[in-house]
Amino acid sequence: PGNRRPFHPRPGSCGYSDCAAxxxxxxxxxLLRNADVFSPRALGLQSLLIGGGTVLWMGSxxxxxxxxxxxxxxxxxxxxxxxxxxPGLIDGHVHVTGGGGEAGFKTRVxxxxxxxxxxxxxxxxxxLLGTDDVTRGPRDLLAQIYALREEGLNAFGYAGGYxxxxxxxxxxxxxDLVLLEPLLGIGELAISDHRSSQPTFxxxxxxxxxxxxxxxxTGKAGVLHLHLGDGSRGLDFVRRALSESEIPxxxxxxxxxxxxxxLFDEAVALAGNGCYIDLTAFPVEDGEDAWSAAEGLQRxxxxxxxxxxxxxSSDAGGCLPCFDAEGRVSSMNVGHSGALLETLRxxxxxxxxxxxALPAFTANPARLLRLAxxxxxxxxxxxxxxxxxxxxxxHTVIIRGEIHVREGRxxxxxxxxxx
Ligand code: ZN
Numbered sequence: 001p002g003n004r005r006p007f008h009p010r011p012g013s014c015g016y017s018d019c020a021a022x023x024x025x026x027x028x029x030x031l032l033r034n035a036d037v038f039s040p041r042a043l044g045l046q047s048l049l050i051g052g053g054t055v056l057w058m059g060s061x062x063x064x065x066x067x068x069x070x071x072x073x074x075x076x077x078x079x080x081x082x083x084x085x086x087p088g089l090i091d092g093h094v095h096v097t098g099g100g101g102e103a104g105f106k107t108r109v110x111x112x113x114x115x116x117x118x119x120x121x122x123x124x125x126x127x128l129l130g131t132d133d134v135t136r137g138p139r140d141l142l143a144q145i146y147a148l149r150e151e152g153l154n155a156f157g158y159a160g161g162y163x164x165x166x167x168x169x170x171x172x173x174x175x176d177l178v179l180l181e182p183l184l185g186i187g188e189l190a191i192s193d194h195r196s197s198q199p200t201f202x203x204x205x206x207x208x209x210x211x212x213x214x215x216x217x218t219g220k221a222g223v224l225h226l227h228l229g230d231g232s233r234g235l236d237f238v239r240r241a242l243s244e245s246e247i248p249x250x251x252x253x254x255x256x257x258x259x260x261x262x263l264f265d266e267a268v269a270l271a272g273n274g275c276y277i278d279l280t281a282f283p284v285e286d287g288e289d290a291w292s293a294a295e296g297l298q299r300x301x302x303x304x305x306x307x308x309x310x311x312x313s314s315d316a317g318g319c320l321p322c323f324d325a326e327g328r329v330s331s332m333n334v335g336h337s338g339a340l341l342e343t344l345r346x347x348x349x350x351x352x353x354x355x356x357a358l359p360a361f362t363a364n365p366a367r368l369l370r371l372a373x374x375x376x377x378x379x380x381x382x383x384x385x386x387x388x389x390x391x392x393x394x395h396t397v398i399i400r401g402e403i404h405v406r407e408g409r410x411x412x413x414x415x416x417x418x419x
Contacts, residue, residue, distance in 0.1 A: 028075070029050065029067065029071050029076070030049075030078065031049055031050075031078070032078050032085070033079045034083075035080045035083065035387065036085060037085045038086045038377070040354075041355050042355045046058050046060070046085075047059065047064055048085075050401045051071075051401065053401045054400075054401070055381050056379065058378060058379050083387040083396070085385055085386070086385070086387075087358070087362040087363070087366075087374070087376055087377050087381075087384060088124060088362075088398075089120070089123065089361045089362060090126075090369070091125045091126070091337050092125075092225075092311055092368070093128065093187075093318075094112065094126060094127050094128070094316045094318075095129075095315070095316065095317035095335075096141065097111050097140050098110045098111045098112065098317050099319055101135065101319075102131050102321050103319075103321065105135075107319060108132065108135065109318070111144055112316055112337075114404075114410075114412070115412075116337060116338075117316075117337050119405055120336070120337040120338040120394060121340065121397060122337045123154055123385075123386070124156070126155075126157060127148075127158070128161070128187050128225070129162070130162055130188060131161075131190075132161075133163055138167055145182045151414055151415065152400070152412060154374070155182065156182050156369070156371075157183050159176040159177050159185070160173055160187065161189075162196060162197070163189075163196070166186065173210050173211075174214050177211065177214035177215075177218065177220070177222070178214050185221050185223035186207055188225050189226055190229060191237055192233045192236075193227065193228070194229065204241065207224055208224045208241060211223055212248065221368060223251055223253045223369075224252055224253060225253045225278075226253060226255065227255060228256045228257055229256075229259075230260060234262065234266050235263070235270060238252045239266075242273055249270075249273050250274055250275065254275065254277055256282075259280070259282075261289055264291055264296060268299075271305045271306060271310060272305050275309065276309050276364070280312075280314070281315075281335075282335060283333065293312045293339070293343045294346035308364055308367065310360050311364045312360045314339045316337040317334065341394065362375040362376070382400055383401040393408060
């Protein structure tokens with residue numbers, strides 16, 4: 001109800017919010033009323049005025065500023081009737097092209113369509129390459145990032161993939177990071193895994209330096225996003241890098257650290273030294289030597305480690321294979337962004353307040369990725385917003401001021417999704 005906005009099939013293809021303003025988001029102003037805002041902090045009932053892709057104003061409905069007549073006529077009003085409004089989720093580890101390919105060509109996962117993200121409350125993704133950085137490459141990755149941007153999602157990526165030498169477009173990873181705007185760091189570089197290229201300590205140090213220097217040159221995140229496997233070396237290399245090099249700890253960003261309990265303990269210790277660690281919301285069976293992302297976050301926060309140094313991502317589009325002792329795939333699953341809201345729901349069921357759980361999905365990845373206007377609900381931030389229904393599902397999803405999901409249904413779809 002109240003959604004009278006025209007359907008814009010092609011918003012700005014650039015992910016930057018200032019471009020979004022120039023590309024159609026100024027056509028209307030959106031007024032959200034009665035939103036129970038978690039910024040992530042619990043702020044209670046608020047009204048929000050949204051225009052130009054950003055939150056222009058937030059406050060009590062009584063204090064709503066008067067709008068110039070020309071704008072007031074075009075205001076679309078949505079009464080959220082007390083639904084919880086949170087920052088759009090940032091999924092920092094997504095195989096946007098589809099990952100997989102670890103058990104033959106038929107196991108290459110197809111590209112992930114727009115509504116697989118939007119219906120899951122995800123408004124920003126970081127795309128990357130994994131095991132298969134041969135049939136997939138940076139061209140494919142960038143093209144998919146641009147496609148998702150054209151469809152209205154905030155999309156970024158990492159340079160390289162699992163293996164050294166890294167797959168690059170310009171011939172060097174620093175070239176890729178400095179010259180290709182969507183790429184924020186290097187990843188997912190595999191270590192302690194039989195699928196890795198067995199990178200040496202010096203190679204890892206060199207790549208961390210490339211990421212860091214590129215970050216300095218561009219103001220981008222400049223992180224080395226490390227895929228951790230089941231290998232017993234765990235996070236040895238990262239500990240060594242922190243003690244033997246000048247590279248800041250924040251550059252080293254290990255993911256999948258909840259895949260074993262011992263690895264998780266190593267990662268929590270590193271977070272105390274300044275690394276951001278990433279938990280993966282993969283399915284965990286009872287009795288498995290792993291923590292679910294929900295259990296991992298509970299344990300992380302209970303440990304007293306810094307609350308702002310932990311993130312949760314989904315591994316969407318990636319294959320979640322189980323290997324036998326010979327290294328053959330014995331069973332397979334595909335990750336999906338819906339695992340993030342499922343994790344948020346599990347945390348709520350476990351009694352964690354929403355404002356405690358949210359930063360790992362919003363403000364923390366925004367800070368790690370240096371996306372300064374994302375991850376928070378406040379005046380001046382990008383209007384990437386999710387209203388949760390009573391069961392914790394995505395009721396309304398707004399990306400840079402554009403409505404993608406209303407009452408749990410996609411009102412915008414990817415180019416090849418059935419209408
Ligand atoms: Zn991985």
